[in-house]
Amino acid sequence: MHWQTSRFRIDLARTRVMGIVNVTPDSFFDGGRQSSAAAAIAHCERLLAEGADILDIGGESTRPGAEPLGAAHELSRVLPVLREAVKLGVPVSVDTSEPRVMQEALALGADIINDVRALRRPGALKVVAAHAQAGVCLMHMRGEPDSMQGLSGYDDVVAEVNDFLRQRAQEVQAAGIAAERIVLDPGIGFAKQAEHNLALLARQAELLGIGRPLLVGWSRKGTLGRITGRPVGDRQAASLAAALLAAQRGAAIVRVHDVAATVDALAVWRAAERGSLAGA
DSSP: OEEEOSSOEEEOSSOEEEEEEEOOSOOTTTTTTTOSHHHHHHHHHHHHHTTOSEEEEESSOOSTTOOOOOHHHHHHHHHHHHHHHTTSSSOEEEEOOOHHHHHHHHHHTOOEEEETTTTOSTTHHHHHHHSSSOEEEEEOOOSOTTTGGGOOOOSSHHHHHHHHHHHHHHHHHHTTOOGGGEEEEOOTTSSOOHHHHHHHHHTGGGGGGGSSOBEEOOTTOHHHHHHHOOOGGGOHHHHHHHHHHHHHTTOSEEEESOHHHHHHHHHHHHHHHHTSSTTO
């Protein structure tokens, strides 16, 4: 299976690593570390040196409780970084729900729109559908970041996430976006309690029945803290375990902060599966 994006047709025969570039002062793990354009561009280069296959640039925090930012402010954070990132020779994703940001990012050469709201804001679907080849990631979330944790009641979270993603993928295709441009994200931690997140991991294979690749983001998230008792800064090992389990259960892309360690963990898994160093 492949993921068609603006400039790249990404081969998903092996699990790809998407490196997180948060150009924000308030993200839950690395807020403020790459809040200047120069620091964010240096971080992009570092992630590529560590083995990232895709860069994901975000200018608005979507952590639980986060306040809306506004398009102008988001653009002022994202565009200076994107201008340089598109020169680095890898697919570049922009993590946004704002149609104006999508429009300007795609015009500047972004390959992918990664939208936690699954193109449901007015105008977002139209912007991406108008582009010839841009890739899109559609994520499951209820409500908004400042309200979502109060909307986490499910009878069967896996079935309900499955139904939402299947329906949304169909709606997006009906708007003119080819299936090969679409990947799906179950939205770990977005309007979900720890038990819901773990159910999505345990039964992740059920989501593969939709027929589109899965992008999964467990990196440093609160459920890992609940399991281990460790604060966000000490969750690398837990994040690696979750990323590896997601990959083993069929995730095509894992979205992570700790690129080098994740690349190594996936390489060991692939070598063990083959029983050989060939192609490691």
